[in-house]
Amino acid sequence: MTPMAGPLEDGSSHDTITDTSAQQPVGSAPIVELVGICKYYGNNAALQSVDMTVSGGEVVGLVGDNGSGKSTLVKIMAGYHQPNSGSIRFRGEAVSFKSPADARARGIEVVYQDLALIEDLCLWRNFFLKREMWRRIGPMRVLRKGQMMEVCREQLDGLGLLHIRSLDQAASSLSGGEKQSVAITRAVHFGASLLILDEPTAALSVRETENVLKVIANAAKEGLGVVYIDHRLDHVYPVADRIVLLEHGRVAASFTTGEKSLQELRELVARVRPDPQVMRHR
Numbered sequence: 001m002t003p004m005a006g007p008l009e010d011g012s013s014h015d016t017i018t019d020t021s022a023q024q025p026v027g028s029a030p031i032v033e034l035v036g037i038c039k040y041y042g043n044n045a046a047l048q049s050v051d052m053t054v055s056g057g058e059v060v061g062l063v064g065d066n067g068s069g070k071s072t073l074v075k076i077m078a079g080y081h082q083p084n085s086g087s088i089r090f091r092g093e094a095v096s097f098k099s100p101a102d103a104r105a106r107g108i109e110v111v112y113q114d115l116a117l118i119e120d121l122c123l124w125r126n127f128f129l130k131r132e133m134w135r136r137i138g139p140m141r142v143l144r145k146g147q148m149m150e151v152c153r154e155q156l157d158g159l160g161l162l163h164i165r166s167l168d169q170a171a172s173s174l175s176g177g178e179k180q181s182v183a184i185t186r187a188v189h190f191g192a193s194l195l196i197l198d199e200p201t202a203a204l205s206v207r208e209t210e211n212v213l214k215v216i217a218n219a220a221k222e223g224l225g226v227v228y229i230d231h232r233l234d235h236v237y238p239v240a241d242r243i244v245l246l247e248h249g250r251v252a253a254s255f256t257t258g259e260k261s262l263q264e265l266r267e268l269v270a271r272v273r274p275d276p277q278v279m280r281h282r
């Protein structure tokens with residue numbers, strides 16, 4: 001995390017878009033670059049000409065009011081939606097994700113709060129889901145259970161999760177934050193390049209939130225790019241290297257957390273004006 005900047009200067013404009021491309025950490029190549037992304041739902045322009053870059057090792061905090069387009073933007077990054085126009089580059093190569101599987105094949109992982117793990121499946125099976133280790137005994141394929149449990153134990157040991165008694169217990173016995181921590185650790189372990197978290201701490205206790213934020217920061221230290229959406233600015237700001245503020249489907253501001261303080265961010269968010277699309281229909 002970067003140090004806080006001083007107070008907002010009088011008269012600064014909400015429309016100011018800070019070009020942070022020159023301020024990205026040295027050596028961190030862009031993982032995903034979105035250029036001029038537009039997305040319409042019928043006549044409703046959910047995203048209008050959005051540019052956004054996420055580099056390895058950085059946490060981008062994506063903030064904005066309800067309906068400002070945050071989820072739509074990350075769904076486009078994750079292949080759930082296709083943009084109406086604009087382009088996506090992944091590690092410098094032009095790509096077009098037709099499905100979530102396309103994005104996942106590039107190592108773009110979304111961790112959903114409720115769907116982080118499969119509830120009825122035990123922890124080690126969840127950890128290795130669709131990536132199981134097998135060995136052959138004659139014509140038979142047998143799971144390498146011992147080896148998978150060992151890896152899983154190594155990976156989860158450092159998380160300090162309270163409710164893990166055994167790796168054979170069902171994921172349903174973990175708290176929401178613990179499930180997310182396991183899912184994030186799994187994504188890092190299997191080489192994800194971009195991690196997307198949409199309101200991961202919405203229903204978590206203070207302690208759980210702290211744990212999840214730590215796991216997010218660690219993922220970035222491992223070199224992943226992280227996009228972290230949260231309404232609560234005091235959650236997203238401390239863990240973010242850069243903030244992108246969306247307003248009515250447009251980027252209203254983009255800056256490093258070294259450039260503006262949490263208070264300045266709050267002031268920017270508080271100045272949101274009525275949606276011009278809604279005004280037109282009055």
Ligand SMILES: Nc1ncnc2c1ncn2[C@@H]1O[C@H](COP(=O)(O)OP(=O)(O)OP(=O)(O)O)[C@@H](O)[C@H]1O
Nearest residue numbers: 041044045046064065066067068069070071072073
């Ligand atoms: N599947 C959909 N069909 C039609 N309109 C949609 C759909 N998903 C989103 N929208 C509209 O697109 C706009 C952006 O929505 P989006 O869900 O991306 O916002 P958000 O910033 O994630 O909001 P929140 O903070 O409430 O989660 C809103 O006007 C919303 O009503």
Ligand SMILES: [Mg+2]
Nearest residue numbers: 070071072198
């Ligand atoms: Mg949303």
